[in-house]
Amino acid sequence: MCRHAWLAWWLLCLAPATQAFELAPDLHGLDAGERARAQRAVDAVVQRLPDALRAALPPQVPVRWVDTLPAHVAGRAFSGDIQLQRALLDDDEDAAGRALQAALVHELVHVADRGQAGGWSGQARFRELAGWQRRPWKLGRSPNRFTDRSPDDYERHSAAEYLAVNAEHWLLDADFACRRPALASWLSATLGPTPRRADCDAGVPLLQAGAEEGLVELMRLDPARVYAVDYLFAESGDVPMSRWGHSMLRLVICREGRVPGPACRLDLDQHRVLSFRAFVGDVELSSWRGLTGGYPSRLFVLPLQQVVDEYTKVELRGLASLPLQLSAQEIASLLERTAQVHWSYDGRYYFVGNNCAVETAKLLQAGVPALQEAGIERISPRGLRRRLARLGRLDESVLEDRAAALRDGYYFESSDAHYDLLFAAARDELRLPVGDAQAWLKLDAATRAPWLQRGGLRATAGLMLLEQAAFGRAELRARDTLKRAVLAQRDSDGARQLQALLEQAGQWLQPGALLGGPGYGLPQADELTTLQPRLLAASTQAPQAWKQLRLQMRAGLPSAQRKELDVLDANVQALGAHLRAQAAAPAAAGS
Template sequence: MSHTVTVRWSTRLPDSVFGRATPGGTLELNQRWLDDLVAGSEGDFPEGRQHRTLRRELLATLVHEVAHLYDRGRYWSNEQRTLLRQCRSRFRTQGKAGLPGECLGQTERRFTLSDAPRFLDLAGWPQQVGRRGAREAMNRQTYRSPDDYERFSPAEYLAVNLEYFLLDPQYHCRRPALHAYFAAHFGWAPDVDTACPTTIPYLRAGLDTRQPALGWLDPERIYAVHYLLAEPNEQWVSRWGHSMLRLVICAPGRPLGPDCLLDLDYHLVLSFRAFVDDLQLSSWDGLIGNYPSRLFILPLQQVIDEYTQIELRGLSSVPLRLDEQARYQLAQQAAALHWSYDGTYYFISNNCAVETLKLLRTGSAERAMQDLDSLTPRGLLRLLASRGLADMEPLQDRQAALRQGYYFDSYEERYRHMFSVLRTQLQIPAEQMEDWFNTDAQIRRDWFAEADTRTTAALLVLEEAIRRRQALEIQQDLKLRLLSPSAPPELAAAAHDMEGILAGSSFLSRPGELLREGYGLPQPEEARRFTDLADARHQALRTNADQLEQRLLAMIDPHQRQQLDATSDNLQLLGEQLRQLHGESGGVQLP
């Protein structure tokens, strides 16, 4: 159906306004730019406008205002108008006001594009979890925007994005999900000459010098998506577990299939976390929303080590029943949020489970996901399983799950097994593992000479655990001393420097703040510049952190430092002893 929009030049518009639509449906353009447009001159075209040139800005204004006319339903058919009147009449009969949004909801939102559920999901107004269809009040996709005005309302978001959909040949690469949505809605899209990169950039959230700052995700190589649940522990912030998503990515050259579960080095984890930029983790701040909630994309092995070795929590990896298209869309949405999203963490109402559920809803677009509601990680898993969306079968046999990569056990279980080896083989006096951990390092060393190959291996594993625990205890002790109001000047200065390092590391969780040019997903040239910027920031952070570490080492309690150094010596001795015994025995099986 075609309609005519009247366009005229107007002398009544303020200089800063390029154009607007009148209540009667006429589109007015600012006449002050007419002579420059005809002459092909930029005149005194203001700097900082999003579309860079006068002609593009006027074209964008036309598209923007026509989009509003289209969205407001000015060109609805008579059938559509009749349905809307009937809907309003029903609402009035029921004693309701009959607002257009409510009526459109009753008629499957057939008329306004900016009110369509799928559009709202992609635009940044997802459903609130626990509110049965209510939408988020604020758009939190604050970075990598072509025009901040788009977040004013869904209607403005639609108008701004249609400008770029029609005028920017890179739009299909920068915002691929929205481009696909508009193309499907209109049954048409502008011709483009360039192909999009097949991989999506993401920032590695760490300071590992062995890896470049920028990683690349290939959605085509995602074999499966798992719901990754970290088991709860006794810590206040961890007592309900932690929700994440695991992308099972196949190694290059391997066809999509179950064998991709073996490619652990390529698997990634999508994890919403509260970014804490101070030394004090406050439970009250988590409750009232003083911590940002951001999406980290992490290597699976890093997540496994963090939870199983440091936090001593098991990880369950539960396959989700998502088809290829849903997996692809989920990866695109995750990448978009990684670069743009800066939410607010609330321990009760916007925690990791809530954020993960919103990502599953908006990313997969699966109808069965839309009415799920859960505020806790374990509750969400139970709900996914009860709806047939999560496959719990691979976890029924714990040993098989361990072998096949569906479960990663807490190292605490391994430590207790190793301790039982010591109790049996060496007859050590410690009755509990914690007693052995608290034994003086020199006394532990006295038992080394009596150990065979198997027992030496057990001693080595436990010494590693002891050193890790000592380091955590030292960190906690230093933190308490740094936060003390009576801290000496050298500690106060160190605390100030540490807070500066934490603040300076915010870009690791919010990469969009570092790359101001462009919008949406970074394109190749922007990615190269981003890599240079991130590498420089990485190097500065590493230098500052190394300098601070040397200062803090001098502030460690002398007894703690002595025990830490002695445990390091123990590890070296046990490593040498194990290599010697293993060579002499011809390869005895280790525990």
């Protein structure tokens, strides 16, 4: 019996000592009401602290309420001791009690994070989720640009403050897990689970561009409907800034009622594209602004067909849609990160350091934990594509059979071949002065004008499509000029007027700024309900605002560019009239 007792004592000595954590409030000098409020706050916080956080704290943490802190500072932690602003004890209302608890939690997290068992704010995964993401070539981390929908701007002061601020809300807000789900999961896994369970909506809230210009719609995307995510790669273009290609992600969304599977790839009208750009209708970036970070970089949700038309019909660039090898859980995690970026991120575009490839890689790294340390940070869309393929995360075999790829929606070819066929028919009939469609489109609109009303029905129809393509390209360049005008002198009256028109036309979309109010993270049901009337009003005024924007845009263009658009307008009108006349001629002859 003695031998068993001795063995038990010996094993107990070998086991790691578990020290009971104690908050030691110094109530000296406080009046009775202050002492009562202080003790209530201490008791409430102690009950909320999860096990791993308790274990990382010293056995005893002294807490004092002082009058010596700056007025804007709620508390400070020095060498394991906590000082809190005495003014926090002045009010007995619920809001004051919460502020007192928040300040205490905040400083306790600092104490634990600075201890030997802490160091959480320095962990790579935490910094990735918080918004300090790794730059290409592992050259440090980017600034935190998650400026919208923040519970407290002070969270971006440092990673340590981000941890402390969010720990406050994690322990005190009932809906924190719904507002910042990935961060809540990380906190629970790192600091210990809490008994609170939030009832969150399964749908991921996103604002998507509508089918009509300027229309903005709210979608609540059920992750279960997303069958796959593709790396959508736009091939090189003629403009210098597009010669590396462009990186986007395609969400293969199943129509309502369809069981997720390969057939969902046929639901093209349901598919959406995630694209980082300056505004909704933006495709190209002019060189100097792209190099110096003058452009905003925001994540937009666009209909697949809009993106296909932008690149294949206007920019004459092919699109490859390459399936990413992601599990259903990884897709759900990526969608949650997408929503966080969509509502909160307001980045800056740099052609080398923070372009579309870098932004897409950062989205994948934060959204798919397995990719965080995979080294996918690349500065070019081609480089990102190659890296994902080498990791076995990208299926490029879908392009091996070009006919099958076109049929199954893995490749969208440039319209240049189609335009060449249209042009060849018109050239043979009219003996046009150039050899192919590209050369024809590069001519001035005024040079093309004399040829547009000489052809028959087939030639005129082909020239109409080509002229519409030329108009689309010219308008895209005009938008880029407008963008530069807005961003060059942000504080000028003209820039503010143009930006207001862009906003009214649904182009200058900053989702987080539309909500306002004290909410943070992903918007909840009550906030989305409030948002709906604003979206309806905006969609009602968008068509007229878009017309005004076009007029304003044209008025502000250099004279040569403005004249080109005017002539293009006239060309399209003339072709339309000639086409109607050609179509009516056989009918008139038959009667």
